[in-house]
Amino acid sequence: MKIKDLPKDSRPREKFLEKGPDALSKSELLAIVLGSGIQGKNVQELAKQIIQKSGKDFLDITVGDLRKIAGIGSAKALQIVAAISLVKRFYQEKESNSQTALPLFSKAENLSQLQNRRYIGNKYKLADWIFSILDKECSGNSFTDIFAGTGVVAARAATRFKNVIVNDFLHSNHAIYKAFFDKGEWDKKKTDSIIQEYNLINGKDLRDNYFSRNFGGKYFSRSSAKVIGFIRDDIEKKKNILTEKEYYVLISSLLYAIDKIANTVGHYDAYFKKTLVDDTFAMRSIFPIQVEDVEVYREDANVLARKIHTDIVYIDPPYNSRQYSRFYHVLETLVKWDQPKLYGTALKPTEENMSDYCRNTAKDKLAELVRDIDARFLVVSYNNTYASKSSSSLNKITHEEIHRILSEKGETKVFEKDYRHFNAGNTDFNNHKEFLFVTKTK
Structure with missing residues (x-):
């Protein structure tokens, strides 16, 4: 099924704009980062496959790990790893500037x-x-x-x-x-x-x-x-x-x-x-x-x-x-x-x-x-x-x-x-x- 064939409330981008990030699953958020799918697989299916393969190690995934997934080339692998690295960088800076570091999910x-x-x-x-x-x-x-x-x-x-x-x-x-x-x-x-x-x-x-x-x-x-x-x-x-x-x-x-x-x-x-x-x-x-x-x-x-x-x-x-x-x-x-x-x-x-x-x-x-x-x-x-x-x-x-x-x-x-x-x-x-x-x- 193509993304355009889904009800509007189920499309990641429209859902994000309508309800905010908390309403989206991890794979839906990743689908927005990816932007598009590959031949035979829409972006949401591709995102789910990546999340399933990486599991709880997603934040440590590498370009090499991603390229092992059929259809993932260097460009999409870099999109994902760069986004993760950017978030990590900002979070590390925030931790270093705080006298008491807060756990990522405590706020x-x-x-x-x-x-x-x-x-x-x-x-x-x-x-x-x-x-x-x-x-x-x-x-x-x-x-x-x-x-x-x-x-x-x-x-x-x-x-x-x-x-x-x-x-x-x-x-x-x-x-x-x-x-x-x-x-x-x-x-x-x-x-x-x-x-x-x-x-x-x-x-x-x-x-x-x-x-x-x-x-x-x-x-x-x-x-x-x-x-x-x-x-x-x-x-x-x-x-x-x-x-x-x-x-x-x-x-x-x-x-x-x-x-x-x-x-x-x-x-x-x-x-x-x-x-x-x-x-x-x-x-x-x-x-x-x-x-x-x-x-x-x-x-x-x-x-x-x-x-x-x-x-x-x-x-x-x-x-x-x-x-x-x-x-x-x-x-x-x-x-x-x-x-x-x-x-x-x-x-x-x-x-x-x-x-x-x-x-x-x-x-x-x-x-x-x-x-x-x-x-x-x-x-x-x-x-x-x-x-x-x-x-x-x-x-x-x-x-x-x-x-x-x-x-x-x-x-x-x-x-x-x-x-x-x-x-x-x-x-x-x-x-x-x-x-x-x-x-x-x-």
Whole structure:
């Protein structure tokens, strides 16, 4: 497959520009350095072959080592070795100018941040716009992100509001919230040491396990899948010597690590059918957020709405028929670790946590939530995907219906912004906009 035939969000250069270097795997970053592939092999396949061959010795690779790889001549070998040498030179100079040398991966920017994951509906790049409107239109001390997804809106809210509630009914999102937001006790040196040990594991030395038997050679390389399964099993075995916070820090660090090498466009509804799958698994710690008062829930949003009082509720429901629990079933299985029987080409378990907001009942469920929640301000996010070629991408609720439902609670204003959304496939959708409905209740 040629690079131009990949979805735009899966092309290394476009992905780097859209999401930054943390969203790319090692082989994708190397592909950008290489620039082009060779006859019969695109640049991404070539980069993966180089990474696989060099393994953990990549930083010490030589021109001679690279020229042993079929199709690699002096020019491309020099590109790679020169880039490595340049980074080493700058790092050595930085070390020599510092009284206390820091390990290369100790700084916060080298840890996994909350937003560093591929997730449909991620609001990270819209957060500034959302809060610029909230700052003008809303007031109060408490904030609820009731369909929190990645949690980035709740994280921003935690810097502005005294009390914050973050909720999502996916097990994987709940684990991430517990790791990033929970104020429980944890020993960073302890979890860092465990992660360091995990990074020394070679998949070739391991037996097959539940994860590699099901997902190896498909969503992940066989070797990486064996490592992932081994680590997940080991975290569970260590549970009695870990605090709850430490447990979730390790689980979340694993989730962020596999996201970088997954052989997908960013979700697990399907995987690329190709011979070379990224085999560069590396785990690094997440970077928990320092917050004062964040309550973490894993409940149906409509059920939670009847239990809480909040000044501002941010409502960002699923927009279309794509069920998040199905899109991220691999992450759900990894977190729950119940090792269910899997079905179909995509290897999904039986259905669980299916949202009514992805069905024709979406309008009625939104009306119910709006009616039941005790809040001074209601803020609803939605986009304008009403003419997509893909039926599964079509929105379930019209803007007119949203406005009518909210207007029954109070005066409603509508704001809009041009925004190129995360595209999970090949759907081409022009004039995409994000809309924000803000209601001050009566």
